[in-house]
Amino acid sequence: MLISAYFRLVRAGYVLAREGALSIIVARDLPLPLRFGIGLGRVIERPSVRRTGHVERLNRALNRLGPTYVKFGQTLATRPDVVGAEVAADLAGLQDKMEPFDAALVPAILLEALGSKAGELTELSAPIAAASIAQVHQAKLVPADGARKTVAVKILRPGVAQRFMADIESYYAGARLAERLVRSTRRLKPTQVVETLDRSARLELDLRLEAAAISEFAENIKDDEGFVIPSVSWDHTAQNVLTTTWVDGIPIRDTAALDAAGLDRKTLAKTLLQSFLKHAIRDGFFHADMHPGNLFADPRTGAVVAVDFGIMGRINRAERRFLADILFGFITRDYRMVAQRHFDIGYVPAAQSVDDFSLAIRSIGEPLHGRTAQDISMARVLGQLFTITDLFQMQARPELVLLQKSMVLVEGVARALDPELDIWTIAEPVVGDWLRREEGPPGKLADLKDGLKIFADAARRVPVILAQAELALADFHAEKHNREVFPRWMLLALGWLALILVAVMIWRVTRL
Template sequence: MGLADYARLARAGYVLAREGAFSVVEEKHLPPGARAGVRLARLIERPEIKRTGRVERLTRALNRLGPTYVKFGQTLATRPDVVGADIAGDLSALQDRMTPFDPDLVPDILREALGERADDLTALSAPLAAASIAQVHSAQLKPLRGARAKKVAVKMLRPGIASRFYADIGSFYAAGRFAERLLPATRRLKPTDVVKTLDHSARLELDLRLEAAAISEFAENIKNDEGFVIPEVSWDHTAENVLTTSWVEGIPIRNHAAIDRAGLDRRKLAATLLQNFLRHAIRDGFFHADMHPGNLFVDPRSGDIIAVDFGIMGRINRSERRFLADILYGFITRDYRMVAQRHFDIGYVPETQSVDDFSLAIRSIGEPLHGRTATEISMARVLGQLFAITELFDMQTRPELVLLQKSMVLVEGVARALDPDLDIWTVAEPVVGEWLRREQGPLGKFEDLRESLETLGTAARRVPLLIAEAEIVLADERARKRTQPVLPPALVQAIGWLGAGVLLLAFIRLLFFW
């Protein structure tokens, strides 16, 4: 990490400030320090932005800065309640309407990636969707053994995208370390660890074979679900920079007029989207982490939601899934004490803080949200209040949950656009409640026992290795200090087998007294 990273970071900050990126922030909802930073950034804003209040070139600026900035813009596009309807509308072009790369490059890309298999793809169309990382074409897949030709979607990475991405990430790491060194208050937010989490996720996006594997796993998880479908992978026509899947036909989920003309119920679609996302996250621990409107369609015949682009997937373990379910259910039932306690349990809030005081702060957020429709809630105000609470209670960031939090913002934004009267808590309750009842029942208890036994078994298998390592260490020590008494090997073995006995007793106690 060198001066080039800091130079790119400074350039990005200048471009964003110049194009009015900071004018979309409501200063009154920010802490004093952040408010001062925004005011300082706005000093270099273009005069016409200050005069008219219209941010016209932010989309082009994000596109010019690089793919990771585009990803940020895609998220903002789903939140007109935060950035305003005009800016969100402009930013929506970043989702699938960016400038495609030179079409003359496409045949060589396919030939180099697929070899002779490239000849199976015929009638390749012009780019139908172009985003920050890749673009999509339709094609006909040659029939095999008398079958009919099949329409497929062919996704190709942009040439040179990896180097642009790594340059962006380098500047983000520079920003994180700079903040941690010069602004001690930001250390609780763990900016470097957050960047590392996003870095890992996005690097996976640069290998389309991993995306194909994600589609395969995701399909297994949802095979018995209703209302949510995904395409199938053609593995013979997939490589590191090319992914071929079955073609899906649907109405873009942001085209509300077309959805209405098809006679589909937008309120039902919003509920289906939100419930399926929660089901994937809470039940499976594996979820689509890039659900912006450019990646979502609606089948006009069945009303099913169709998801595409699985380059960014999120994964959370069972304890994190339980945390998410408990938090949501706590807000649904207004059990703010439980919500507060779970934040302490998972390490979001230090033990030095008061659970009662934090419960009161959570209540101040939750109570105004109940009984209100989406149009009556200012997410900018809620986010500002949340940020103030994190600072007041010295809350620590959990980097492994960053993708989940970002995805929930995306999904909620899309659902609110479909149904402005969306009641998030009412829609979430069936999914969250069902999973928690399962966890508290015999099946959930059995899974708890199984996990405990697996942990115990792993520890037991390590006992002989620990004994061997102890003998090696003692032998080395004996060779180095022959004049000093050492523990005899028999005693070392006795200690090791004593440890094994303790583990065995723990196993028996767990098995018969659970």
């Protein structure tokens, strides 16, 4: 690990602490070491923050630190219930209102990436949205053998890959440092979490993979209503350029415009949350960057329109079942089942008590029922969750990191649309229907199919396994033979050496 990674980490910590990032953390529910660390970090806080309690420069600080810090800020911007309304409003500018790169560079970038096809993109606008990774232009696509249409052209920022990798390297440094210095963080597997984020970042930096994600996602939702995505122009897509159909819509964070257009915000919140659950639980493939800058509402149909598929999440069938069971357990207040599922998947060590963990889960779940979103302090809930995970030595599941982060994002956006959101009531139809299907013939058939696939894979490996076993057995016999010959040879040599020593001793005695 380069020393520069640690330097960047220290610099980031100093900048964030200086600009008041630690002041937005509700420390009273955190373990003592973390409370101490936050208190120590706040010593260097800007005097204006300590005096007024207002965090005004965090947006600029995150922007200055690099693209991965901006991503973190985008998530916080959706959670005014965690960071406060003023901080969330400030951070909202990170979603699509960042400073664009020089427009004079765009023609050369397009020509190098698309070759002669670049000439079919005409009337390129100024950047209409600029985020940490890329910026988007509107253009007219005039293909030689097709109809003229309006498209969106997404272009990666020059040099963004190098900045991303530098950020990730400092994250690795921080994760390894935490594992060495704070033993309690090892159960959270920080290095594996960073590895998950690293893979996600590398995928996001190749827009051809984003195009493929759009294609797969479109197949999954082709029969769904109320959730729309653009389509890809493959001839005008490269590693650093992505061209899609243009989508018209009202930014989902512009609640005044939504109201003026006569759109039902409660319906939009319900559609958004249920669509995300369908994508995650039904398909195991979901949009993992659903901040408000990537979401629009179609004023004609009332559908939710999503863009920017650079970060996608994927979970297998066992993880989808775990998610559905946990949600359904909270919906039905079956906390014993919720607790048991955490043990089944390995979240909680087997040495812990299921009954005690069930009681801890109940202490979180019961206060949430019967309350609207505006009555629930997610900062307090998250603090309580952290305490419980520490108490029961819960192990992190790095493969679920993107899912957990995405659920926080989606819930935050849905809360902004509908402050009276009842998460459990909205989630029940999706979660309940999927679980009932899983318990019925289709689910049993899927279980049988998975079992047969595992058996077939094992059967295909049998000849290779037998061949490897035969080679291993041959090696064992050869090694055994060598082991038998070697000791006899050694004994013979030792015998002759003993005789020589005896002879020397007799000779020396006779010389006295």
